[in-house]
Amino acid sequence: MEDKKFIPFEGHKFSEEEMIQRSEEHYYFMDTRRSIREFSSRPVPREILENIIKTASTAPSGAHKQPWSFCLVSSAEMKRKIKLAAEEQEKENYSSRMSIRWINDLNPFGTNWQKPFLEIAPYLIVVFKRIYETVDGEKHNNYYVSESVGIATGMLLSAIHHAGLCSLTHTPSPLNFLAEVLERPENERAFLLIPVGYAAEEAKIPDIKRKPLHEIVTYF
Numbered sequence: 100m101e102d103k104k105f106i107p108f109e110g111h112k113f114s115e116e117e118m119i120q121r122s123e124e125h126y127y128f129m130d131t132r133r134s135i136r137e138f139s140s141r142p143v144p145r146e147i148l149e150n151i152i153k154t155a156s157t158a159p160s161g162a163h164k165q166p167w168s169f170c171l172v173s174s175a176e177m178k179r180k181i182k183l184a185a186e187e188q189e190k191e192n193y194s195s196r197m198s199i200r201w202i203n204d205l206n207p208f209g210t211n212w213q214k215p216f217l218e219i220a221p222y223l224i225v226v227f228k229r230i231y232e233t234v235d236g237e238k239h240n241n242y243y244v245s246e247s248v249g250i251a252t253g254m255l256l257s258a259i260h261h262a263g264l265c266s267l268t269h270t271p272s273p274l275n276f277l278a279e280v281l282e283r284p285e286n287e288r289a290f291l292l293i294p295v296g297y298a299a300e301e302a303k304i305p306d307i308k309r310k311p312l313h314e315i316v317t318y319f
């Protein structure tokens with residue numbers, strides 16, 4: 100058994116005034132994040148993507164198992180394979196697997212089975228959950244895997260926005276073709292497929308509003 104080891108916490112200290120300003124500025128900045136479906140093929144330095152992934156990996160996780168893994172895809176051949184496999188699933192979804200109500204709910208977003216952005220965006224980040232680790236030949240399940248990977252993915256999206264890039268949280272379903280195409284190990288399950296890059300010059304976004312505070316918070 101490893102012994103406990105604690106070190107002093109070097110937190111940040113701001114005045115309340117600064118904290119109000121910082122939280123407000125951060126909110127206004129984050130409120131400008133939008134999901135983008137029309138990407139430019141303009142290249143992006145890989146270092147930016149690596150910083151973004153390192154930021155995601157600062158997320159808290161059950162027992163600090165960091166149960167995530169990220170595939171950073173820029174190869175045209177791999178992007179094409181992923182696009183074709185995703186479209187195959189989405190064709191089924193849009194033509195029969197999704198309910199009429201679901202299709203109607205998606206109407207404002209103008210989505211359909213075609214996913215050209217999977218080839219156009221310079222990068223695809225595929226987020227995987229690691230459901231167990233193999234230690235001395237034994238399978239050890241990780242803890243709170245979906246929660247941990249969900250948090251890491253949220254931090255990834257926020258890091259993408261902070262860097263000045265755009266993304267789409269894309270969920271072709273079922274997602275298991277991603278582990279196959281990317282030849283992932285047995286303990287990994289695909290979680291989300293995220294194209295990343297610059298928005299196309301002519302990109303348009305749906306005119307939607309976010310819920311106001313009083314609709315999302317209850318005070319006690």
Ligand code: IYR
Nearest residue numbers: 189205210211269270271272
């Ligand atoms: N996965 C499909 C359908 C889809 C579902 C939801 I819920 C969305 O918010 C958007 C799309 C697709 O990507 O087209």
